[in-house]
Amino acid sequence: MDLMYFYLPVAMTSINIFYPIGLGLAVGILSGLFGVGGGFLMTPLLIMLGIPSTVAAATDSNQIVAASTSGTYAHWKVGNVDFKMGFHLLIGGFVGGLMGVQAIKILRAMGNADFVIKMTYVLMLGIVGTYMFIESLQGIKKKSKGHGSGVKAEKESAIGRLLKSLPLQTHYEKSGVAHSALIPIVFGGFVGILAAIMGVGGGFLMVPVMVYILRMPMHVVVGTSLFQILFTCIEVTFLQAYTNHTVDFILAALLLLGSTLGAQIGTVFGRKLKGEQLRILLAGIVLVVTVKIVLELTLTPELLLSQAGGH
Amino acid sequence: MQKIKNQKSKIKIVVFLIFEFLILNSALAGELSAQLATKVNHDHIKIDFFYHGSEVNVSGASALGTDIVIKITSPEVRQILRRKGKAAGLLWMNVGDLEFASTANLYFLYSTQEINDILSQDEMDRYVIGYPALKKHIEVAQINDEDEKNRWFNEFIKFKELSRLYAISFGQIILNQTESGQNYSIKLNWPYQATPDEYLVTVYAVKNKKVVEKAEARMVVEQTGIVKTLANMAKNNGAVYGIISIVAALAAGFGVGIVFRKGGGGH
Incomplete structure (x- = not known):
């Protein structure tokens, strides 16, 4: 018997408790800082620790429920959650998720699901990461030179005219923006489809949608994204536990010990950073993950066989 | 904690399970009959909250001058594994499933000397001892080409060895001469990766490149308590x-x- 090790009843493996707690803390900090669930980082790291891929993905959803609750609560206390926008994004995300699940079923029947999933992953991460990185860098440069954002204002007015012509115009007080309610619903749906195809929560896609399309302030984006992720992950956790029996409660408990604390620390740090700084950091992480996936796809793997399940 | 202490004390109790004596070589029957016996201490491994593998001792007696081969296996099942390959000729990803039939999830083999030096290939094939024998025994569905089968069998062994579920080694079995023959014993680190199941411990007494006696014992691994x-x-x-x-x-x-x-x- 070793008190440093816990046996995980669903993953059916033993793990040094410091690994999941440390991992939870690190991903929780990212969650509180950027408003992402961190599934795109946590799941591969859990697999590296010997957790079966299906259990890793399902359990990660469970711990994100805790981390995003902690993060949403911390952001709500300081008035950084736009509940109205969050609900509209959730409606779209829910419908998009259902559509994405159907798309995956069709792709699996056609036999090329893995190829589409991997390509979607690399392209979305690459495009989002690169765009966010360049835009944030320009933002930081402009601010340091003391210029206003004349070009941005022009762009905003062009997009603004298009958005304002749509019905169901709604004022989102907390974000200080006015949009047709259809905008967050449609883009929430778009992220929902991609998230379901890629098997992730979609926080790293939702954040850029809120920043660049919905023009929400970065700090409200983080809180609102966490609020939306919370509900998505509650749904995913239940479905995984009910249909696949792959949620490991003990592993989730160890992860959330770190991630709930990390989310609070991330929120505190986030308040000290500017919007551009937050975005460039997130863009950097997204790009590193993209490079890692590209390397995995191109370098000959050590093992050519793996447990069935997951992708 | 009380529960853990109880379990520890149980571990110390040596339990004799099954003594099964089989005479396999009539020519040697007179001098070797019914001399091989085996026992496994800690034959009932309980997986509790703090489980991180266990220690298992296999020991017994055999006729003087025989080599010992110990094989531990789980029941044979059909295993489906994901197969990686190059999609579109350049990107590595899962490209389908491979089905391995008649395979044990766990396969451990220990011998007093290098297995090829003490057993003929025919005998190894007959008792499924060693990887070449295992390769002949396992079926890889949908693969008929011999080279392809070899390739995927080797990948299967690599996957299992990295998961600590397959291992072959020699020289760890300790032999001690006694008045009536010899005692053998081996101390094994039982991996936490071994799932709950009933495992078969088979001990072979070997002489002149043939199996002359065989004895079996069983050990159970099961989850307990909150797990x-x-x-x-x-x-x-x-x-x-x-x-x-x-x-x-x-x-x-x-x-x-x-x-x-x-x-x-x-x-």
Whole structure:
């Protein structure tokens, strides 16, 4: 018997408790800082620790429920959650998720699901990461030179005219923006489809949608994204536990010990950073993950066989 | 903690399981008959909350001058594994499944000397001893080409060895001469990766490149306590298990949020 090790009843493996707690803390900090669930980082790291891929993905959803609750609560206390926008994004995300699940079923029947999933992953991460990185860098440069954002204002007015012509115009007080309610619903749906195809929560896609399309302030984006992720992950956790029996409660408990604390620390740090700084950091992480996936796809793997399940 | 202490004390109790004596070589029957015996201490491994593998001792007696081969296997099953290959000729990803029939999830083989030096290939094939014999025994579905089968069998062994579920080694078995023959014993680190199951320990006494006697014992690995309760609930009562997992996560998230409340503030 070793008190440093816990046996995980669903993953059916033993793990040094410091690994999941440390991992939870690190991903929780990212969650509180950027408003992402961190599934795109946590799941591969859990697999590296010997957790079966299906259990890793399902359990990660469970711990994100805790981390995003902690993060949403911390952001709500300081008035950084736009509940109205969050609900509209959730409606779209829910419908998009259902559509994405159907798309995956069709792709699996056609036999090329893995190829589409991997390509979607690399392209979305690459495009989002690169765009966010360049835009944030320009933002930081402009601010340091003391210029206003004349070009941005022009762009905003062009997009603004298009958005304002749509019905169901709604004022989102907390974000200080006015949009047709259809905008967050449609883009929430778009992220929902991609998230379901890629098997992730979609926080790293939702954040850029809120920043660049919905023009929400970065700090409200983080809180609102966490609020939306919370509900998505509650749904995913239940479905995984009910249909696949792959949620490991003990592993989730160890992860959330770190991630709930990390989310609070991330929120505190986030308040000290500017919007551009937050975005460039997130863009950097997204790009590193993209490079890692590209390397995995191109370098000959050590093992050519793996447990069935997951992708 | 009391439970753990009880389990520890149980581990120390040596349990004799099954003594099974088979005479396999009539020419040697007179001098070797019924001399091979085996016992496994800690034959009932309980997986509890702090389980991180275990230690298993296999020991017994055999006729003087025989070599010993110990094989530990789980029941044979059909295993389906994901196969990686190059999609579109350049990107590595899962390209399908491979089915390995008649395979044990766990296969350990220990011998007093290098296995090829003490057993003929025919005997190894007959008793499925060693990887070449295992290759002939296992069926890889949908693959008829011999080179392809070899390739995927080698990948299968690599995958299992990295998972600590397959191992072959020699020289770890200790032999001690006695008045009536010899005693053998080996101390094994039982991996935590071995799933709950009933495992078969087969001991072969070997002489002149042939198996002359065989004895078997069984050992059970099972989940217990909270590990068993949670595993059963996850499997048989997924909805309740899911709701409990969600409520616990929500409570933990709010709990930490409230603890940090005093530290909060605007920006």
